[in-house]
Amino acid sequence: MRIAMIGSRGIPARVGGVEHVVQDLTGQLTRRGHEVLVYGRASYLRGAGAAAAGRCVVTAGFDGKHLDAFTHTASAVWDVLRRDVDVVHIHSPGPALWSWLPALAGLPVVFTVHAPDWLRAKWSLPARIAISGGLAVGMKSARVVTAVSQNLASDLSRDFNRPVRCVPNGVGQAEPVEPNIIRRWGLQANGYALHVGRIVPEKRLHILLQAWAEAALPIPLVIAAEDSHQAYARRCRNLASRGVMFLGPQSGLALAELYSNAMMVAQPSLLEGASLVLLEAAAYRRCVVLADIPANREILGDAGVYFSPSPGEDISELSRQLGRCYNDETLRKDTGNCAQKRVAKSFAPANIASLMEKAYNDAIDGTC
Known part of the structure; x- marks a missing residue:
């Protein structure tokens, strides 16, 4: 299947938890024969080199504290509408503010909540309102909603009265290295x-x-x-x-x-x-x-x-x-x-990828 990932700053990942999660998931899905498009931002990807798996599409938008995520996500969503994709996977509540558009166009949307972003102290009141609004829109528009922990999934399911699947982050085996x-x-x-x-x-x-x-x-x-x-x-x-x-x-x-x-x-x-x-x-x-x-x-x-x-x-x-x-x-x-x-x-990456693959198939088939 062809999968579009929206909501991270792009791959290859440099810093940021969501970016590393998207990179690892993209690698697993690509190895299974899927084609993955990851939307990213030029300011984040500058000098990062090529991604090991998947294809990164750089979006247009305004860089800056308040307009960055909003404008780049809008650009990504409008771009994905003209592409032949099977499912759109939107990461995090902020970007989900635009999830209604691919849903309205008939594209299956999967929405992942990585953390309770709306509670973060760093956000201004307008930003918190936008993030909370994005959460509400994503919960309404997505055919399948996932959360990275069972605790978070239970809270979201209770608050929005809909099923939320727990699909945790994965981590591969790590080989210790000597100090150099x-x-x-x-x-x-x-x-x-x-x-x-x-x-x-x-x-x-x-x-x-x-x-x-x-x-x-x-x-x-x-x-x-x-x-x-x-x-x-x-x-x-x-x-x-x-x-x-x-x-x-x-x-x-x-x-x-x-x-x-x-x-x-x-x-x-x-x-x-x-x-x-x-x-x-x-x-x-x-x-x-x-x-x-x-x-x-x-x-x-x-x-x-x-x-x-x-x-x-x-x-x-x-x-x-x-x-x-x-x-x-x-x-x-x-x-x-x-x-x-x-x-x-x-938390084996292959098992996590299987759970997400099922979420995509269920969203496409409407069996969620």
Whole structure:
């Protein structure tokens, strides 16, 4: 079948969870004989090279904080109407604001909710209204709706009174690599803690930085993250204690080395769908210190070192768990091994692709 993917910034993926999910899914579908068109933005793809699988169509639009996603998605939707595709897969609530148009044209639409974007603190009120509106339009227009966690699927099904399938993110087997690139930052195997993601308020890097200062551990804390919110990023840099290293966004072999050689991975976020960072850290057998929320439990079960995100107490609790993980090598090894086995069993990319393939076929056949 011919599948059009709309809502990511394009492939090959550089930074961004949705982009990596779309890239991995595209690879799986292409290997099964499907033709995949992925719509992307020139500002994101500049200098990225060619995608390993699928074909990326660059859309027209206005770059900038407020018009970027809206105009590029509009351009993609109008373009897909003139192409011979079997199904349109729209990712995330914002882009779903345009999902009514291919649906009106009779194209089967599959809509995936990757996270509760409408709750993110970084959005202005107009942006939250637009994202909530996109969610409502996508839930109404799509023939099949999927969510990346069972918890999120249940919430959406209850709120919109329609079936929502759980199709989680997948993660492949990861082969640990020796430290080479990371030596330029003075890092060595098992000699640092790692945080990966975006520097935005809902990821709560400020909590991690305060907990790290309180723990006073004799290893660096490495932040491999994209500055997606300038004011918040400045706040975090001001909070950073000695030994905290901001490396910016990392990908490819550099990110693989960072995961492979980290003593632990710390993720204090309270707002997640199905964190790709958790899946990747688990695939590398890393011990993860993370907030005890349903979305995280759904991925790692008991194979994580959890802290209770109680207001006013989470900094001390996170600090305690960081220290516990640092001092207990057996804990790190056991949780890392258990995490790897869990994600290998429940989040294998081929199984995820099969679930999505069925969603496409059901949307096309109208048997959803």
